[in-house]
Amino acid sequence: MTGKNVTLRLLDKADREILKLPRPVKGAIYDFQHKFKTNPDSAGLRLKQLQGHDKLYSARVNDEYRALLLRLSDDNWLIVSVKHRRDVYAHLDRLTYSVNHVTGGIEYVDLQVVQEEVLSPAPSRATAPAEPAPPAEPAVPKPLFAEWSEQQLIDLGVAPSLIPVVAALTTEDQLLGLVEYAPQLTGEVLLALYDGKEYDDVLEQVTAPVAAPEPVDTDDFRAAAERPATIVTTTDEALREALEGEDFGRWKVFLHPTQAKLVARDYSGPARVGGGPGTGKTIVALHRVKHLVEQLPAGRNKPVLLTTYNKNLAADLRSRLLALGGEALLSRVEISHVDQLALRTVREAEPGNRKRIVDEAQAVREWRSLLDELGEDGWDAEFLHDEWTQVILGQAITSRTDYFRARRAGRGRTVSRAERAEMWQLTERFTQRLDRLGIQTWDQVAERAAQLEVERARRIQAIDRQREEAGGLDNVHVADGSGGWLRYRYRHIVVDEAQDLRPAHWKMLRAMTAPDRNDLFLVGDTHQRIYKNQVTLGSLGINIRGRSSKLSLSYRTTRQILRSAMNVLGEESYDDLDGSTETLAGYRSVLSGAVPDLHRLNDWTEEREAIVALIESWGQVPHEQIAIAVPTNQMASEAAYTLAQHGIRALEIGPDGPRGDSGVHIGTMFRFKGLEYQRMIIAGVTDGLVPRDGVRQRRTTDPARYRKEMQRARSLLFVAATRARDSLDVFWHGEPSPFLKELIEVRPPVAA
Numbered sequence: 001m002t003g004k005n006v007t008l009r010l011l012d013k014a015d016r017e018i019l020k021l022p023r024p025v026k027g028a029i030y031d032f033q034h035k036f037k038t039n040p041d042s043a044g045l046r047l048k049q050l051q052g053h054d055k056l057y058s059a060r061v062n063d064e065y066r067a068l069l070l071r072l073s074d075d076n077w078l079i080v081s082v083k084h085r086r087d088v089y090a091h092l093d094r095l096t097y098s099v100n101h102v103t104g105g106i107e108y109v110d111l112q113v114v115q116e117e118v119l120s121p122a123p124s125r126a127t128a129p130a131e132p133a134p135p136a137e138p139a140v141p142k143p144l145f146a147e148w149s150e151q152q153l154i155d156l157g158v159a160p161s162l163i164p165v166v167a168a169l170t171t172e173d174q175l176l177g178l179v180e181y182a183p184q185l186t187g188e189v190l191l192a193l194y195d196g197k198e199y200d201d202v203l204e205q206v207t208a209p210v211a212a213p214e215p216v217d218t219d220d221f222r223a224a225a226e227r228p229a230t231i232v233t234t235t236d237e238a239l240r241e242a243l244e245g246e247d248f249g250r251w252k253v254f255l256h257p258t259q260a261k262l263v264a265r266d267y268s269g270p271a272r273v274g275g276g277p278g279t280g281k282t283i284v285a286l287h288r289v290k291h292l293v294e295q296l297p298a299g300r301n302k303p304v305l306l307t308t309y310n311k312n313l314a315a316d317l318r319s320r321l322l323a324l325g326g327e328a329l330l331s332r333v334e335i336s337h338v339d340q341l342a343l344r345t346v347r348e349a350e351p352g353n354r355k356r357i358v359d360e361a362q363a364v365r366e367w368r369s370l371l372d373e374l375g376e377d378g379w380d381a382e383f384l385h386d387e388w389t390q391v392i393l394g395q396a397i398t399s400r401t402d403y404f405r406a407r408r409a410g411r412g413r414t415v416s417r418a419e420r421a422e423m424w425q426l427t428e429r430f431t432q433r434l435d436r437l438g439i440q441t442w443d444q445v446a447e448r449a450a451q452l453e454v455e456r457a458r459r460i461q462a463i464d465r466q467r468e469e470a471g472g473l474d475n476v477h478v479a480d481g482s483g484g485w486l487r488y489r490y491r492h493i494v495v496d497e498a499q500d501l502r503p504a505h506w507k508m509l510r511a512m513t514a515p516d517r518n519d520l521f522l523v524g525d526t527h528q529r530i531y532k533n534q535v536t537l538g539s540l541g542i543n544i545r546g547r548s549s550k551l552s553l554s555y556r557t558t559r560q561i562l563r564s565a566m567n568v569l570g571e572e573s574y575d576d577l578d579g580s581t582e583t584l585a586g587y588r589s590v591l592s593g594a595v596p597d598l599h600r601l602n603d604w605t606e607e608r609e610a611i612v613a614l615i616e617s618w619g620q621v622p623h624e625q626i627a628i629a630v631p632t633n634q635m636a637s638e639a640a641y642t643l644a645q646h647g648i649r650a651l652e653i654g655p656d657g658p659r660g661d662s663g664v665h666i667g668t669m670f671r672f673k674g675l676e677y678q679r680m681i682i683a684g685v686t687d688g689l690v691p692r693d694g695v696r697q698r699r700t701t702d703p704a705r706y707r708k709e710m711q712r713a714r715s716l717l718f719v720a721a722t723r724a725r726d727s728l729d730v731f732w733h734g735e736p737s738p739f740l741k742e743l744i745e746v747r748p749p750v751a752a
Helices: 014-019 023-038 111-119 150-156 160-168 172-181 184-194 199-210 221-225 236-244 247-252 257-264 281-294 311-330 338-349 360-374 381-393 400-405 417-437 442-469 476-481 503-512 559-569 604-617 633-645 703-721 738-746
Strands: 007-011 056-060 065-073 076-084 095-099 106-110 271-275 304-308 333-337 356-358 439-441 492-495 520-523 548-551 597-601 626-630 650-654 664-668 677-682 724-733
Touching: 007 014, 007 023, 014 023, 014 076, 023 056, 023 065, 023 076, 065 221, 076 106, 076 221, 095 111, 095 160, 106 111, 106 221, 111 160, 111 172, 150 160, 150 184, 150 199, 160 172, 172 184, 184 199, 199 257, 257 281, 257 548, 271 281, 281 304, 281 311, 281 492, 281 520, 304 311, 304 338, 304 503, 311 333, 333 338, 338 442, 338 503, 356 360, 360 381, 360 417, 360 439, 381 417, 381 442, 400 417, 417 439, 439 442, 442 503, 492 503, 559 703, 559 724, 559 738, 597 604, 597 738, 604 633, 604 677, 604 724, 626 633, 633 650, 633 664, 677 703, 703 724, 703 738, 724 738
Parallel strands: 007 076, 271 520, 271 548, 304 333, 304 492, 356 439, 492 520, 597 724, 626 664, 626 677, 650 664, 677 724
Antiparallel strands: 056 065, 065 076, 095 106
């Protein structure tokens, strides 16, 4: 066999096994894979077939360790394990490999390791009693999966070789141990059943999304290696990433089959990917960008746009994309947060427009000032601001007559014709006030950018029609009269955190790319919508019907934290960005840890002192892996001050992210979108703060607005809770937030 074209891959989970090996062995493995791809038959590698196996081989990594490889064909190999040489030949009959009949992916299981680590753990792993216990009748524990037949489990995708092991499981610890060694689908199926999901739901939510689209030949390992279900890596660089052991870095190398399918799919138009926190939506977006760039013809332009809703997240996307594909990938991609993109569009068209831009809070203050000056005490400033941004700007209304005809769906409170006339007059006075002060809002910038881009698209379409009528020839006069040879700004647009964009943003983005295959790719979760921007994409020219998918497996948050966070959402109904409802059905995690701790204190001062004591008890946990989320900016500053008094450095998170490199991250819940931490503290979760008093007061005066703002408050707490990877602690003083009711009933607060 020639070594020139040899493919060598590393199977997912083999990398986790390798990470436990001594550092010199990892280096030897990297050298080994390079030598193997150059010449597998090299005498120094000692490649040989293992007795009793037609596809399993061993090869020398160094004097002590051997790689186990599946031979998929003469020039195609897969590393499934790396073992000490004394362990390679001891239990050859216990090494199993097969093609899963559901997913079509390759699965490898070492039954000996499973037996020793899961069903018969070494005595050192158990805690011996201090004194001999009196003899008692041994209780016969009930098997965890006795309710399901062997065939049912196999139909769900459980590896057949593990069925006897599954039948012997009697404790949650054993189950969690098996998940560590079992193929991915087996672990997901068993945890879903254990968590109480119905068989049909597991079939629909866990098994079906990863099923191969075509009939599976379980003898064809070479075809199996090419399917998304065989989670592998092949390149030298990707293998190095996998062996370096960065858990946060695995996203660059290994994709879950459902993620891989979405990344590579050819869509006939705009597509959307939803899913709960930590399911890898952003990772899919990044890999999608890489996939789209790889399909581009050579060039120096940037025909792919990657955008999101704020500056901090855009900077994070840039650094991740650089890690994923280097400068070569970045050189073909425009990365910009959507307001920055809108502002650039406006200033490009109107270079004289240098008005200062104010945020929503400042805009509401200007509304209040206007109402005070006019002596108007019958209107609420926030209501008027929302009416102006969501209805008047959102629908690009430019006349009183059009405003009288405008739809106000979702605005809640019904207004009379006379009230509309009064609101129109007030909004005219408000915009005049902004002009006089030389300021503008981000909503105005976004709407102006949308108008400019829609007009630009119309001109492009006019030129295209002219060209078509002329038999494909360009009309120089038409092109010149339009201000140049116009082209759409981008070929592909990928949007992260799509749920938080304004209607004007969507109109702008729709106009920036030609309606075509793979034009728009959106990822987001409306359960995490923390702003007021609610849209129906279809009404804005973005049709995602039939091209909407959902991710359900969380890679960040443990099952215990996930369960608590889901309780925070309650029974609220969430939209899907296109007029229908969205659910988190099937949302799950294979990670396990401690349940969240709840802490009731007497006042805010006691809360802060208790937080300090908790952080000090964590010892060597890096402070930048600890975060404190609070309801207000003032509380963030006060918490930071208390930590500083105890010698704990704190970094407040601003609009552009943490203001420094090391220290405990502190900020309002809004600031934590898109971030994750080893240990998460949410403080001040007190009634009147979460939700704030102003929301509760609208319960009778404006029920529709009350429901929406309560939903946003729930989403905000949900987002904060799901930033946690290993632990979550929730603090409050006085009356707890009503959103904690179910959590407190299930798990009472720990002693102060």
